[in-house]
Amino acid sequence: MDRVKIAFFDTKPYDQEYFQRITGNYPADVKYFPMRLGPDSAALAAGYDGVCIFVNDSVDAQTADILYRGGTKLIALRCAGYNNIDLKAVYEKIHVVRVPAYSPHAVAEYAVSLLLTLNRKTHKAYSRIRDGNFSLNGLVGFDLYGKTAGIIGTGKIGQVAAEILRGFGMDVLASDPYPNGEWAQKNGVTYTGRDELFRSADVVSLHCPLTPENYHMVNGTVLDSMKPGAVIINTGRGALIDTKALIEAIKKNKIGGAGLDVYEEEDEYFFEDHSGEVIQDDVLARLMTFPNVLITSHQAFLTREALGAIAETTMNNIRDFFEKNELPHEVCYRCAQDSCVREKTGKCF
Numbered sequence: 503m504d505r506v507k508i509a510f511f512d513t514k515p516y517d518q519e520y521f522q523r524i525t526g527n528y529p530a531d532v533k534y535f536p537m538r539l540g541p542d543s544a545a546l547a548a549g550y551d552g553v554c555i556f557v558n559d560s561v562d563a564q565t566a567d568i569l570y571r572g573g574t575k576l577i578a579l580r581c582a583g584y585n586n587i588d589l590k591a592v593y594e595k596i597h598v599v600r601v602p603a604y605s606p607h608a609v610a611e612y613a614v615s616l617l618l619t620l621n622r623k624t625h626k627a628y629s630r631i632r633d634g635n636f637s638l639n640g641l642v643g644f645d646l647y648g649k650t651a652g653i654i655g656t657g658k659i660g661q662v663a664a665e666i667l668r669g670f671g672m673d674v675l676a677s678d679p680y681p682n683g684e685w686a687q688k689n690g691v692t693y694t695g696r697d698e699l700f701r702s703a704d705v706v707s708l709h710c711p712l713t714p715e716n717y718h719m720v721n722g723t724v725l726d727s728m729k730p731g732a733v734i735i736n737t738g739r740g741a742l743i744d745t746k747a748l749i750e751a752i753k754k755n756k757i758g759g760a761g762l763d764v765y766e767e768e769d770e771y772f773f774e775d776h777s778g779e780v781i782q783d784d785v786l787a788r789l790m791t792f793p794n795v796l797i798t799s800h801q802a803f804l805t806r807e808a809l810g811a812i813a814e815t816t817m818n819n820i821r822d823f824f825e826k827n828e829l830p831h832e833v834c835y836r837c838a839q840d841s842c843v844r845e846k847t848g849k850c851f
């Protein structure tokens with residue numbers, strides 16, 4: 503096979519480190535472009551066989567068209583989610599592959615770490631102690647033991663999160679259009695309807711993909727239905743939550759805390775240093791003012807194990823396609839309509 507040329511977009515030093523360890527083993531020439539992929543940068547990919555992108559690169563219809571005309575045959579996502587791709591626009595033109603699982607533990611453990619930090623306020627204690635303030639006032643949390651957690655989406659990550667929370671002695675409710683009864687029984691997890699889950703849980707953690715149906719799944723009505731003081735954790739995708747409704751619920755003291763690793767407009771700010779600038783996003787700025795909101799910059803995936811697995815699966819995806827015309831981790835427009843049925847049924851349609 504001839505060597506293929508792959509244009510990487512939006513890579514950071516930690517990405518490059520893990521890719522550079524293995525790219526020499528593959529018949530591919532890699533060029534790292536620091537900017538994000540979008541309509542303004544897509545022309546850079548002209549003449550490359552494929553592009554490799556991450557969560558905040560965008561393949562909208564215009565970008566898809568520029569890529570297609572430039573000869574791109576494969577879009578290799580370095581992530582699991584694919585909501586940033588207009589799959590209809592690339593359908594039957596450019597194949598899309600992703601890394602369906604790199605370390606569900608990385609993300610699930612991080613979701614739980616957000617919960618623990620938010621609940622026990624270790625982030626505040628850390629700052630206080632550094633400032634010589636040894637007071638405990640305002641640091642009261644609650645025992646997780648005996649409380650009820652609700653897991654939305656019991657795929658790879660949601661299952662691990664549920665198992666960890668069971669380890670704390672929590673009752674775990676789950677909601678998923680494709681329930682896994684055997685797993686639930688083995689781990690003492692109870693499937694229930696989504697409305698019931700939101701009504702009953704002390705802690706809700708979101709682990710489903712962002713699809714058109716799941717957009718703003720957590721809206722004002724849902725937040726109103728939740729237990730007073732409930733905590734919500736989102737490591738899924740920002741637009742699963744209507745952020746303005748969340749702000750209102752926090753202002754009313756309805757929601758006890760929010761741990762957010764993702765934010766619906768995150769592509770403006772996340773992953774970059776904006777510390778010298780005035781933040782123009784008033785919704786994000788308001789969120790950042792709450793003492794019971796913990797925001798991180800989409801870092802749930804960021805472990806050594808996950809970065810290594812992302813690099814390996816991505817390069818295997820690229821090799822499998824160009825060498826063998828195989829697409830074991832393809833996302834296509836039709837299967838994505840149903841949250842990637844192929845992964846559940848073994849076939850696309």
Ligand code: NAI
Pocket residue numbers: 582583602603606609654655656657658659660677678679680696709710711712716737738739763764800801802803804841
């Ligand atoms: P997965 O595909 O294994 O599981 C997702 C589950 O959500 C599936 O079982 C699906 O049936 C379920 N689901 C879909 N719509 C639902 C709904 N309306 N209600 C309840 N369940 C629903 O995916 P995985 O690997 O567990 O990842 C979950 C999500 O986590 C990804 O789609 C991605 O958006 C996000 N993610 C975030 C990362 C981060 O660094 N913050 C890293 C990796 C993934």
